[in-house]
Amino acid sequence: xxxxFILFLLSxxxxxxxxxxxxxxxxxxxxxxxxxxxxxxxxTIKNNLKSNPELLRVHDEIIAxxxxxxxxxxxxxxxxxxxxxxxxxxxxxxxxxxxxxxxITGDTRxxxxxxxxxxxxxxxxxxxxSHFLDVGEMVMALGIGYDWLYNTLQSSTKKIVxxxxxxxGFIPSKDKKFAxxxxxxxxxxxxxxxxxxxxxLAIYEDxxxxxxxxIERSLETITKPLLTYGPDGNYAEGYGYWGYGTSFQVLYLxxxxxxxxTDNNLSQIPxxxxxxxxxxxxxxxxxxxxxxxxxxxxxxxxxIMYWFAxxxxxMSLLWVEKDYLKEEKLNFAEDRLLPALLVFASDIKLNxxxxxxxxxxxxxxxxxxxxxxxxxxxxxxxxxxxxxGSASVSHAHMDAGSFVFDAEGVRWxxxxxxxxxxxxxxxxxDLWNMGQHSQRWEVFRYNNFVHNTLTVNNKLHNVKGExxxxxxxxxxxxxxxxxxxxxxxxxxxxxxxxxVNIIDKKYLLVTDNIEAGDKExxxxxxxxxxxxxxxxxxxxxxxxxxxxxxRLIVESPFNFKLKTWSTQSKNAYDAPxxxxxxxxxxxxxxxxxxxxxxxxxIPQK
Numbered sequence: 229x230x231x232x233f234i235l236f237l238l239s240x241x242x243x244x245x246x247x248x249x250x251x252x253x254x255x256x257x258x259x260x261x262x263x264x265x266x267x268x269x270x271x272t273i274k275n276n277l278k279s280n281p282e283l284l285r286v287h288d289e290i291i292a293x294x295x296x297x298x299x300x301x302x303x304x305x306x307x308x309x310x311x312x313x314x315x316x317x318x319x320x321x322x323x324x325x326x327x328x329x330x331x332i333t334g335d336t337r338x339x340x341x342x343x344x345x346x347x348x349x350x351x352x353x354x355x356x357x358s359h360f361l362d363v364g365e366m367v368m369a370l371g372i373g374y375d376w377l378y379n380t381l382q383s384s385t386k387k388i389v390x391x392x393x394x395x396x397g398f399i400p401s402k403d404k405k406f407a408x409x410x411x412x413x414x415x416x417x418x419x420x421x422x423x424x425x426x427x428x429l430a431i432y433e434d435x436x437x438x439x440x441x442x443i444e445r446s447l448e449t450i451t452k453p454l455l456t457y458g459p460d461g462n463y464a465e466g467y468g469y470w471g472y473g474t475s476f477q478v479l480y481l482x483x484x485x486x487x488x489x490t491d492n493n494l495s496q497i498p499x500x501x502x503x504x505x506x507x508x509x510x511x512x513x514x515x516x517x518x519x520x521x522x523x524x525x526x527x528x529x530x531x532i533m534y535w536f537a538x539x540x541x542x543m544s545l546l547w548v549e550k551d552y553l554k555e556e557k558l559n560f561a562e563d564r565l566l567p568a569l570l571v572f573a574s575d576i577k578l579n580x581x582x583x584x585x586x587x588x589x590x591x592x593x594x595x596x597x598x599x600x601x602x603x604x605x606x607x608x609x610x611x612x613x614x615x616x617g618s619a620s621v622s623h624a625h626m627d628a629g630s631f632v633f634d635a636e637g638v639r640w641x642x643x644x645x646x647x648x649x650x651x652x653x654x655x656x657x658d659l660w661n662m663g664q665h666s667q668r669w670e671v672f673r674y675n676n677f678v679h680n681t682l683t684v685n686n687k688l689h690n691v692k693g694e695x696x697x698x699x700x701x702x703x704x705x706x707x708x709x710x711x712x713x714x715x716x717x718x719x720x721x722x723x724x725x726x727x728v729n730i731i732d733k734k735y736l737l738v739t740d741n742i743e744a745g746d747k748e749x750x751x752x753x754x755x756x757x758x759x760x761x762x763x764x765x766x767x768x769x770x771x772x773x774x775x776x777x778x779r780l781i782v783e784s785p786f787n788f789k790l791k792t793w794s795t796q797s798k799n800a801y802d803a804p805x806x807x808x809x810x811x812x813x814x815x816x817x818x819x820x821x822x823x824x825x826x827x828x829x830i831p832q833k
Contacts, residue, residue, distance in 0.1 A: 263487065272574045283569075294325045302344050312362040316369070317564050319366060322342070324564060324566075327339070343382070350391075367393055367427040368476075371426030371430035375426075390434055394431075414465055418474070418477040455497060456593065461500070464595045464617070465521055467517045469523070475532050478536075481494055501540055505584075505589060508584065509589045512632070521624050523643075526559075531562060543580065544584045547582075547584055590697060595617035598612070598709045598728070607637050610635050612632070612633055613631060616695030616711040616713075619662070628711070629716065646673065659671070672797035673803065677752075680754065682752065684751060698711070708728045710727040711726050712725050736828070737826065742825065749816070761811050779828075784826070790812075795808045
């Protein structure tokens with residue numbers, strides 16, 4: 229489907245001319261400040277803060293952090309394993325916040341402290357180009373400071389920063405051993421190209437040749453990740469990396485727009501703008517995300533949803549976001565980008581946010597997903613997130629066929645989420661090898677044994693297999709769909725499909741249609757849950773959590789036995805999974821036998 233989609237785009241002459249490799253009109257570049265917040269736009273932000281207490285709270289958070297940084301020592305080049313990324317992110321947060329604080333208040337304490345941070349980062353021996361994300365974020369940091377503080381920086385500082393951006397950012401990005409991100413179709417492309425673009429736009433007047441080369445190259449290569457949002461908008465790397473990759477993609481587009489008055493039609497690539505709805509559906513009524521692939525269990529506010537709402541003129545995209553700003557503690561994904569929220573929301577009124585009109589969303593692409601949310605206002609509404617896809621996708625787990633389920637304000641079926649990379653890398657785990665027999669799949673949270681899916685003959689899923697949507701159901705009585713899992717169990721099953729639906733807005737029904745091949749097979753059905761669970765008869769679990777109850781009932785033509793499994797690993801490098809367990813059953817099919825297994829998850833009111 230992806231190849232057909234790309235061929236379709238390339239068949240459109242007008243699309244090709246307006247997106248791929250078209251040069252910008254550099255004679256019309258905006259004077260400094262040109263990145264996101266042009267001169268005089270501070271007034272719009274300040275006026276909007278007066279009538280939006282939630283946004284004023286964000287502003288106060290930025291000022292409070294900036295005040296703390298005033299007396300802090302400048303950042304130092306301290307590596308964590310193979311990464312300088314933590315330092316780059318600190319530098320970006322400090323410079324972005326301090327520059328915002330100066331532009332809104334006019335207080336030179338903030339600009340002077342930002343200048344110190346810029347000089348310190350410029351003095352680093354390098355920005356660790358072997359892990360180029362570190363460079364991308366560092367260049368963005370200095371680009372913002374250079375542009376936003378252009379009229380206050382000393383001439384000597386500007387010269388030092390320009391030279392650092394060129395020598396430690398632009399030149400390494402031309403080295404093939406570092407620049408593989410240019411061919412990537414995931415977040416690395418977006419972050420690295422985004423950061424480099426900020427640097428190029430910031431120092432354009434003095435480094436026209438270098439800057440033009442960086443900008444033009446990015447216009448050609450940034451389309452690779454943008455195409456992966458098609459055809460519907462689901463982001464293949466999941467909840468956490470949508471927050472990362474898409475944030476830098478939006479900043480890239482917004483910077484082009486503010487500097488040239490156009491984003492070169494890049495935002496119009498099919499699926500990109502639609503991805504905001506995908507992300508909105510990724511959060512359930514419990515305020516927990518569908519955290520498939522490398523994503524944490526915690527939900528976080530997203531700075532860039534305000535850009536999507538404004539760009540599409542659809543304020544309902546902020547239905548989930550507006551509530552984050554009312555919580556006791558502000559908790560943002562990519563919080564170092566927080567000033568951008570106030571730029572994007574500069575004329576948005578948060579007291580006029582309508583609820584979404586859709587209760588169902590399905591997206592194809594690399595990681596197909598189906599979402600159902602029976603109500604947007606009822607905290608006890610039912611919620612389903614159901615996925616297909618492949619373990620070969622960037623940051624993927626072996627979770628094809630997995631699902632999460634909310635009901636009565638409780639998450640019953642969960643995903644254990646990712647484990648922090650450094651905790652595994654420092655133990656020598658070969659985490660980034662996606663091969664079938666890679667050590668990656670020995671990591672407890674990454675393989676199929678702990679996801680809400682099937683395991684056949686106690687074997688790993690087929691890494692190269694792909695589970696696709698074959699049917700969508702969106703009726704009053706049945707909301708969900710079907711994924712074909714046959715490729716996932718290649719060599720083990722002749723055929724396998726999983727259908728998951730919310731029935732009559734009352735309960736969840738999971739149906740596995742299985743056909744064995746020439747050998748008998750053993751099937752294991754698992755579901756991770758934080759609930760207390762007990763077996764009350766041969767085919768029923770009763771789950772209890774937060775004073776609520778749910779029954780899991782199995783109906784099968786095959787003999788089966790209900791079971792529970794521990795979520796504590798024997799590997800010393802695996803993270804603990806306290807407060808969780810696996811429940812499910814095991815069954816066996818004879819050679820060439822086929823049938824359907826039904827599992828109902830019924831909330832008990």
